Amino acid sequence: MEAGERKGILRFCPHRYVRSVLDIAPRELWERGFRGVVLDLDNTLVPWQKEEIEAEVANWIEELKRLGIRICLLSNSLRTGRSQRMAHRFGIKAVGWARKPARSGFRRALEALGTSPAETVIIGDQMFTDIFGGNRMGLYTIMVQPLHPHEFLYTRFISRPPERLLLWYFRRRGHLKEARV
Ligand SMILES: [Mg+2]
Numbered sequence: 001m002e003a004g005e006r007k008g009i010l011r012f013c014p015h016r017y018v019r020s021v022l023d024i025a026p027r028e029l030w031e032r033g034f035r036g037v038v039l040d041l042d043n044t045l046v047p048w049q050k051e052e053i054e055a056e057v058a059n060w061i062e063e064l065k066r067l068g069i070r071i072c073l074l075s076n077s078l079r080t081g082r083s084q085r086m087a088h089r090f091g092i093k094a095v096g097w098a099r100k101p102a103r104s105g106f107r108r109a110l111e112a113l114g115t116s117p118a119e120t121v122i123i124g125d126q127m128f129t130d131i132f133g134g135n136r137m138g139l140y141t142i143m144v145q146p147l148h149p150h151e152f153l154y155t156r157f158i159s160r161p162p163e164r165l166l167l168w169y170f171r172r173r174g175h176l177k178e179a180r181v
């Protein structure tokens with residue numbers, strides 16, 4: 001396991017940066033000792049505000065479950081019914097209205113999973129919520145590219161430009177690991 005608290009500007013840097021959740025091999029997570037996965041919803045698992053999940057992504061969730069890795073959806077969305085319905089459908093946990101990057105949402109997710117930060121991965125598409133919050137909590141952080149360009153206007157115009165700049169900086173300094181997990 002390579003989780004652990006990151007300092008300074010590296011708190012914004014994911015441990016891994018991949019194209020999609022499908023680039024994350026469940027077996028490797030298991031073999032590296034991870035037992036819990038905290039999953040962002042919008043633009044990580046499903047397009048923004050949507051509920052339809054691609055068959056491959058659904059299979060990927062099932063594969064994690066088969067290995068015995070516990071999963072908790074952690075969404076900042078105020079529409080908590082959607083997370084709950086998806087969690088129910090997959091037989092996994094959900095924490096809605098998470099207020100990421102606040103620690104409280106992550107704590108609720110860890111409680112639901114029953115795992116320690118060091119054996120838990122957060123997977124999300126946003127640096128300033130999913131990744132920064134996860135790094136602060138000592139989770140292993142994996143950033144994925146957003147599934148779809150359609151997103152909250154704040155995200156699109158306020159979060160993405162500095163995120164792109166930081167990704168460029170981390171890549172240039174050799175901090176960004178873009179291999180499969
Ligand atoms: Mg997201």
